[in-house]
Amino acid sequence: MTRYDPDRRLVEYILGITFEIWECGHVERINDYYDADARIFALSGLTRGARGMIEGTRRMLEAFPDRLLLADDVIWSGSPEEGYYSSHRVVSPMTNTGPSAYGPPTGKRVRTLTIADCIVEGGRITCEYLLRDHYSLVRQLGVDPRRAARQMAGERGPDCERWIEEEIARLARRSGPVQRLPLPSPDADTRGFARRVIENHWAGKSEAIPDAAYAGYAVMRRAPDALHSGRDAIKAHYARLRHAISGCNVSVDHVAWQPVDGDGMRIAARWSVAGTHTGDYLGIPATGRPVYVLGATHWRIVGGRIAAEWTVFDRLGVMCQIVSRP
Numbered sequence: 001m002t003r004y005d006p007d008r009r010l011v012e013y014i015l016g017i018t019f020e021i022w023e024c025g026h027v028e029r030i031n032d033y034y035d036a037d038a039r040i041f042a043l044s045g046l047t048r049g050a051r052g053m054i055e056g057t058r059r060m061l062e063a064f065p066d067r068l069l070l071a072d073d074v075i076w077s078g079s080p081e082e083g084y085y086s087s088h089r090v091v092s093p094m095t096n097t098g099p100s101a102y103g104p105p106t107g108k109r110v111r112t113l114t115i116a117d118c119i120v121e122g123g124r125i126t127c128e129y130l131l132r133d134h135y136s137l138v139r140q141l142g143v144d145p146r147r148a149a150r151q152m153a154g155e156r157g158p159d160c161e162r163w164i165e166e167e168i169a170r171l172a173r174r175s176g177p178v179q180r181l182p183l184p185s186p187d188a189d190t191r192g193f194a195r196r197v198i199e200n201h202w203a204g205k206s207e208a209i210p211d212a213a214y215a216g217y218a219v220m221r222r223a224p225d226a227l228h229s230g231r232d233a234i235k236a237h238y239a240r241l242r243h244a245i246s247g248c249n250v251s252v253d254h255v256a257w258q259p260v261d262g263d264g265m266r267i268a269a270r271w272s273v274a275g276t277h278t279g280d281y282l283g284i285p286a287t288g289r290p291v292y293v294l295g296a297t298h299w300r301i302v303g304g305r306i307a308a309e310w311t312v313f314d315r316l317g318v319m320c321q322i323v324s325r326p
Helices: 010-023 027-033 049-063 134-141 145-155 158-173 190-203 208-213 231-244 315-319
Strands: 034-041 070-079 083-095 109-121 124-132 214-223 226-229 245-260 264-277 290-302 305-313
Touching: 010 027, 010 049, 010 070, 010 083, 010 109, 027 034, 027 049, 027 124, 034 049, 070 245, 070 264, 083 245, 083 290, 109 134, 109 214, 109 264, 109 290, 109 305, 124 290, 124 305, 134 145, 134 315, 145 315, 158 245, 158 264, 158 290, 190 208, 190 231, 190 245, 190 264, 190 290, 208 214, 208 231, 208 305, 214 231, 226 231, 231 245, 245 290, 290 315, 305 315
Parallel strands: 034 124, 214 305
Antiparallel strands: 070 083, 083 109, 109 124, 214 226, 245 264, 264 290, 290 305
């Protein structure tokens, strides 16, 4: 068992328990690593406690028995005294050989990109924000996204609906004008840099912010089937999102970072957005409905600019808030 040691690096702990649970199949050890009252937040639904995590893990393994969780990175903050915050990016190749939430097995080989943000206190995970793009998954499986979104909408439960409503209200209380100050450098003010860039993506229209933040050659990975190469392509992607979801209130809820390669940085930011569906979103015309987005972004900084970005939010979880229900 991967035992908790406050003197060990959190990265080794996170990677070790992930390997034990998934690759080694020791699902019951979730009882050792997750608090009995842990809260797991996702747009697909809320999970409470280690027992809920065990049930969800077994359902996933029934559908995808060969699923691997291949660590891309862990970006973290904290200390043994105050607790740790881990942002864990994972790529999962897997084959759908069992029944899934979306229907009978398809035999399709798929890949998913996940970011799991965890709060670790006293050696146990007490809170997790789980970001996985189910829209990418159902497309790879050959499942109709609208049907899958309607199904998700019917299964998320009242606790999830109430949480989304509370988040929209929280963001409304924190709303304010997007700052017009110059973009700080990521090494001088990392939190300010992250906040300004993410706010501008969703609620601003400044060309100067992305021009200053991104290298011309930057690459963004949204999902295994959603890649954007070059600063202009990244800017166009976020412009389409602003057209689809407008009037956004934005909150950057946590930022962690570490140096890399002597003069570079790795940054992780978890953020929330609430807006209104006012334009085409994945083929669904404007409905005027409120929308909540929970997301996470990882950046690789080179020469003071973003060279690589991984941004994950559940596009299907957003779609199920606006799709017409039966």
